Amino acid sequence: MTLSVRIIPCLDVTEGRVVKGVNFSNLVDAGDPVEMAALYGIEGADELTFLDISASSAGRETTLDVVGRTADQVFIPLTVGGGIRSVNDVDQLLRAGADKISINTAAISRPELIAEISDSFGTQVLVLSVDARRASTPSGFEVTTHGGREGTGIDAIQWVGKACELGVGEILLNSMDADGTRAGYDIEMIQAVRSISRVPLIASGGAGTLEDFAAALDAGADALLAASVFHFGVHRIQDVKRFLSQRGYSIRMTSN
Amino acid sequence: MIAILDYGSGNLRSAQRAFSTSGMDVVVTADRKICMEAKGLVVPGVGAFQSCMSGLMRVGGDQIIRERKGMQRPTLGICIGMQIFFSEGLEPSREHSGSTRGVGVWSGSVERIDAPVLPHMGWNTVMPAHESELFRGVEGESFYFVHSYAAKKSVGKYPSWSEYGERFLCAVEDGALSATQFHPEKSGKAGLALIKNWSRSL
Numbered sequence: 001m002t003l004s005v006r007i008i009p010c011l012d013v014t015e016g017r018v019v020k021g022v023n024f025s026n027l028v029d030a031g032d033p034v035e036m037a038a039l040y041g042i043e044g045a046d047e048l049t050f051l052d053i054s055a056s057s058a059g060r061e062t063t064l065d066v067v068g069r070t071a072d073q074v075f076i077p078l079t080v081g082g083g084i085r086s087v088n089d090v091d092q093l094l095r096a097g098a099d100k101i102s103i104n105t106a107a108i109s110r111p112e113l114i115a116e117i118s119d120s121f122g123t124q125v126l127v128l129s130v131d132a133r134r135a136s137t138p139s140g141f142e143v144t145t146h147g148g149r150e151g152t153g154i155d156a157i158q159w160v161g162k163a164c165e166l167g168v169g170e171i172l173l174n175s176m177d178a179d180g181t182r183a184g185y186d187i188e189m190i191q192a193v194r195s196i197s198r199v200p201l202i203a204s205g206g207a208g209t210l211e212d213f214a215a216a217l218d219a220g221a222d223a224l225l226a227a228s229v230f231h232f233g234v235h236r237i238q239d240v241k242r243f244l245s246q247r248g249y250s251i252r253m254t255s256n
Numbered sequence: 257m258i259a260i261l262d263y264g265s266g267n268l269r270s271a272q273r274a275f276s277t278s279g280m281d282v283v284v285t286a287d288r289k290i291c292m293e294a295k296g297l298v299v300p301g302v303g304a305f306q307s308c309m310s311g312l313m314r315v316g317g318d319q320i321i322r323e324r325k326g327m328q329r330p331t332l333g334i335c336i337g338m339q340i341f342f343s344e345g346l347e348p349s350r351e352h353s354g355s356t357r358g359v360g361v362w363s364g365s366v367e368r369i370d371a372p373v374l375p376h377m378g379w380n381t382v383m384p385a386h387e388s389e390l391f392r393g394v395e396g397e398s399f400y401f402v403h404s405y406a407a408k409k410s411v412g413k414y415p416s417w418s419e420y421g422e423r424f425l426c427a428v429e430d431g432a433l434s435a436t437q438f439h440p441e442k443s444g445k446a447g448l449a450l451i452k453n454w455s456r457s458l
Contacts, residue, residue, distance in 0.1 A: 003420055004379040004398060046379055071270045077400060077442050097269045119350060122303035124375050124402045169375055200377045252379040252398045
């Protein structure tokens with residue numbers, strides 16, 4: 001009996017549509033989120049992640065609706081992130097059908113939010129999303145906010161350590177340098193975060209070839225998140241799973 | 257009718273939808289009368305052992321679980337909803353570092369799992385009891401777990417096991433009382449099949 005590696009398609013949602021760009025700009029429409037979620041569920045996704053990248057409150061209402069409609073038909077865990085600032089935001093999303101929520105910017109500006117959320121709902125609902133890029137901080141990695149547009153000067157590895165003490169259930173590590181490039185996950189960044197954290201680690205940003213997925217696992221990731229390679233049909237989820245399974249990784253294979 | 261006991265916030269919407277796929281009516285409620293009369297009662301659970309227990313006691317859920325057991329009425333605990341069936345939980349909380357008393361319909365403690373990475377989060381396989389009704393037809397499937405604590409000693413008539421770092425109880429079938437440490441409502445087709453197996457037994 002072994003825990004399987006999780007393959008997680010990520011849907012960046014704005015105004016009710018899934019979009020994807022390179023390094024969070026030049027967004028291209030990729031489809032309807034509920035339809036895509038259902039399809040990925042059938043194809044064997046182990047979890048789904050929705051990131052609400054719309055800034056408006058109308059966009060947030062749309063996200064609640066999308067989360068609810070997805071939760072009604074897809075019986076795998078659903079993580080929702082983007083714009084979460086309070087315990088009340090979390091409560092709304094969980095009630096709409098989210099199983100976990102991810103926070104980033106709000107936790108950096110107010111770290112106590114981490115403890116507030118874990119005290120109310122348990123650490124297992126809380127995914128710390130870390131948008132990091134290479135920079136001249138002590139570890140060589142810096143945390144960014146606002147979808148990678150703003151640097152913080154905060155060292156990414158120190159931040160992960162602090163957040164783990166405050167109580168997060170999981171880390172979603174997104175390389176802003178690699179995001180959308182399909183040039184491979186940032187392996188050194190994964191190794192650096194793995195070495196200081198004892199909660200599950202989801203690697204994100206840069207998935208291109210099948211070998212890239214295996215490399216991230218070898219670096220210590222417990223789960224692999226990808227967006228554009230799935231949305232634009234570069235790989236099917238089942239192809240990634242079959243490849244990793246043949247390589248000897250523990251994978252949940254599903255039949256349709 | 258199946259009642260899902262609502263004793264705190266969390267995602268009950270997908271539990272409701274998942275149990276509805278069995279074809280039975282499903283209500284999410286904390287109403288004592290409805291919970292007592294339902295053919296099956298589901299006790300979900302999110303968060304920590306201690307906060308779950310206090311939420312449960314606020315709505316008199318501990319009493320409902322004990323009385324339903326006494327009357328041989330089927331009850332299914334999920335995740336922390338399974339853990340609180342035991343006599344004590346060792347999970348500390350911010351206010352309170354010692355053990356917390358559970359509902360105690362099963363004796364034993366719920367202890368931290370010894371594994372390098374926690375929570376145990378994701379899909380894992382199980383070793384079902386041979387006589388298991390719950391796992392019928394999905395014995396070899398994986399189910400979705402999210403937890404850092406578990407019961408490690410056998411209880412009930414048909415215990416099923418899983419392993420993460422060490423062996424722990426992943427499900428128990430004990431007369432009218434059943435429980436799963438994993439989330440069947442989040443375990444795709446295999447989870448829905450397990451829910452159907454339970455619903456059919458009501």
